[in-house]
Amino acid sequence: MEHKNRPPLGLILSGAWGAICLFSAIFGNFLPGPKWDDYDYENFSSPMFTDGHFLGTDTDGQDILAGLIHGARTSLGVSLLSITISLAIGGALGILAAYRRGWIDRVLSMLFNVMLSVPNIVLVLVFVAIFSSPDISDPSAGLPKWIVLVASFTLIVIPFLGRVARSSTLSWTGREFVLVAESIGMTRRSILLTHIVPNVVPSLISIYCLGAGLLIVVEGGLSVLGLGFDSGGSWGSMLAKNRNELAFSPHTTLIPATVIALTVMSLNYLADYLRLRIDGRESRI
Amino acid sequence: MKIKSVAVTIIQFVIVLFLVTFGITLLVRLLPGDPVSTLMPFATEETRLQLSKELGLDANIFQYYFRWLGDFVTGDLGTYYASTGNGGGVAVTEMLAVAFPRTLLLMIYVIAFSLLVSIPVGILLAYRAGTRLDNVISNTMFTISAIPAFALGLGLAFIFGVKLNWVPVLGYEPISQGIGKHIKSMILPTLSLSIGYVAIFSRLLRVDTIATLREDFVTMASSKGLSNSWILWRHVFRPSSSGILTIAGLNMAGLIGGSVFIETVFALNGFGNLLAVSIATRQYLAIQSLVAIVAIAFLVFNLLTDLLYAVVDPRVASHRGA
Numbered sequence: 005m006e007h008k009n010r011p012p013l014g015l016i017l018s019g020a021w022g023a024i025c026l027f028s029a030i031f032g033n034f035l036p037g038p039k040w041d042d043y044d045y046e047n048f049s050s051p052m053f054t055d056g057h058f059l060g061t062d063t064d065g066q067d068i069l070a071g072l073i074h075g076a077r078t079s080l081g082v083s084l085l086s087i088t089i090s091l092a093i094g095g096a097l098g099i100l101a102a103y104r105r106g107w108i109d110r111v112l113s114m115l116f117n118v119m120l121s122v123p124n125i126v127l128v129l130v131f132v133a134i135f136s137s138p139d140i141s142d143p144s145a146g147l148p149k150w151i152v153l154v155a156s157f158t159l160i161v162i163p164f165l166g167r168v169a170r171s172s173t174l175s176w177t178g179r180e181f182v183l184v185a186e187s188i189g190m191t192r193r194s195i196l197l198t199h200i201v202p203n204v205v206p207s208l209i210s211i212y213c214l215g216a217g218l219l220i221v222v223e224g225g226l227s228v229l230g231l232g233f234d235s236g237g238s239w240g241s242m243l244a245k246n247r248n249e250l251a252f253s254p255h256t257t258l259i260p261a262t263v264i265a266l267t268v269m270s271l272n273y274l275a276d277y278l279r280l281r282i283d284g285r286e287s288r289i
Numbered sequence: 290m291k292i293k294s295v296a297v298t299i300i301q302f303v304i305v306l307f308l309v310t311f312g313i314t315l316l317v318r319l320l321p322g323d324p325v326s327t328l329m330p331f332a333t334e335e336t337r338l339q340l341s342k343e344l345g346l347d348a349n350i351f352q353y354y355f356r357w358l359g360d361f362v363t364g365d366l367g368t369y370y371a372s373t374g375n376g377g378g379v380a381v382t383e384m385l386a387v388a389f390p391r392t393l394l395l396m397i398y399v400i401a402f403s404l405l406v407s408i409p410v411g412i413l414l415a416y417r418a419g420t421r422l423d424n425v426i427s428n429t430m431f432t433i434s435a436i437p438a439f440a441l442g443l444g445l446a447f448i449f450g451v452k453l454n455w456v457p458v459l460g461y462e463p464i465s466q467g468i469g470k471h472i473k474s475m476i477l478p479t480l481s482l483s484i485g486y487v488a489i490f491s492r493l494l495r496v497d498t499i500a501t502l503r504e505d506f507v508t509m510a511s512s513k514g515l516s517n518s519w520i521l522w523r524h525v526f527r528p529s530s531s532g533i534l535t536i537a538g539l540n541m542a543g544l545i546g547g548s549v550f551i552e553t554v555f556a557l558n559g560f561g562n563l564l565a566v567s568i569a570t571r572q573y574l575a576i577q578s579l580v581a582i583v584a585i586a587f588l589v590f591n592l593l594t595d596l597l598y599a600v601v602d603p604r605v606a607s608h609r610g611a
Contacts, residue, residue, distance in 0.1 A: 114305075118309050121588055121591075122309060122583060122584050123543045123545070123547040124547075125546060125547050125549055125550070125561075126580060129568045130316050130568060130580070132568075133320055133568045134319050136321075217435070221437040224440070225437070225439055225549070228439055228550050228554060229549065229550070229553055229569075243439075243443070247443060247554070250446060250447055250451060250458070254447050257443055257447075258443065258447060261440035262440070265435060265437060265440050265441075268436070268437060269432055269435035269436070272431070272434075273431075273432075273435075
């Protein structure tokens, strides 16, 4: 169906959206226009395309577009940082469990299973509570919000990546080239690094994209519960802060909701595309 | 299934359950801050001592855990303390009696609706695999499924609640208030949670059905001259449905607690809300009991799905028995 040399339209669109988000996340601070935490006291809840506010303002006079640009940094940053740390830790643990087998495997698998038997949203709520301020009447004390979120997100994603890494490693350790490497006397460490890891990592990449999307959603959800960033500091926080204004200025909520949805769509599409590519590669071996 | 494998499954079940509940005990103990002054900032010294005893702060973690476990299995889920008062509170069971049925109903509606839509769609797509229809529907569903439930919920609330004014935007109406009102209050939450599942379920059923359609017994059936719809429903659907049942079972369990964002968006005050508020206000005993309930539900559904699997697709039982 598809032309061989042309990338599919979905990939182009997802890539373009991803590039816009990454650009905003990295260079957002240097862009002209109002800042996300400037309060325009003359323009509350102004509609889209009004003077000086391309996407309008919310009830506090905060510029929506500036909020989205700043939110790209916080939402994407928190999600990508957490999933990257989880990939490193979870991937390493999963590969270790599968390659070493024995008690390490049993302990780690049990740990993953236990963590996966509590819905991840429940688990993230517990972790956020643990890492947040010890004094619930003063939520701003204690660790900065982004550290709380990154730590909690990392912990809930590790078992997923660990389990996938484990099963992927198991499917590779039995292959002929690993047996050959063992029989010619290669050390376990070098077999791991040269034969196992390069083959396992691709299978984790698609989970990585899916996980990044999931964490953006979780961050948004936590904001709805009042546990995420404050005062419009992320996409989820913008949506949560303005959702009571749905009847009066719907764009203040629906725009961040759309941006979250588009980002997750792009990440899911990317994950799906990568999965198909990698599956094709593996079946050729 | 053999007796031995059932025994192993049950033993594993008990071990995981123990580890989950004990793990949550450890985590709850790690919550920062002084529990007593968090729960009752204005309490007298006497009530403080009593509360600290009730919370098991005088005991070590093992004594505390087994005391909680004893209470839990005898139906005492602890007390939910009112933060403003200086003593007393509401039994968690009492709050649960209000919150749990709401979440349970939501869960049933979501799974029923998702299966109702995705089974015909999945089979149709498998039957028409590779056609334009398949491409368009598959891609559309995949795209829509990426929309987070709470974002979708807000969008639906805006269209059907604010613009068209067909349904209320917030709040829960029990069935006793009239079935129409009840359905109106639940339809948006159900839709927002279902759309993602419809996409997952029908995608899975499509793949499984395509695999079944390649089996010899299907060729056999069609060579006997049976009609296409007879073959699809009588021969193909049952062996193809184990995957979708597993996923439905697992997701159903995940919805207890997992529906918290949607419950908050639509102010349903269900189980997820109760759990989130308990965690935010450091209701130590309530957190433990509620998370234990979630984990038990999750594991039980896991077990049931596993058993159901063998019933639905006899090939599974014979493979496993071998």
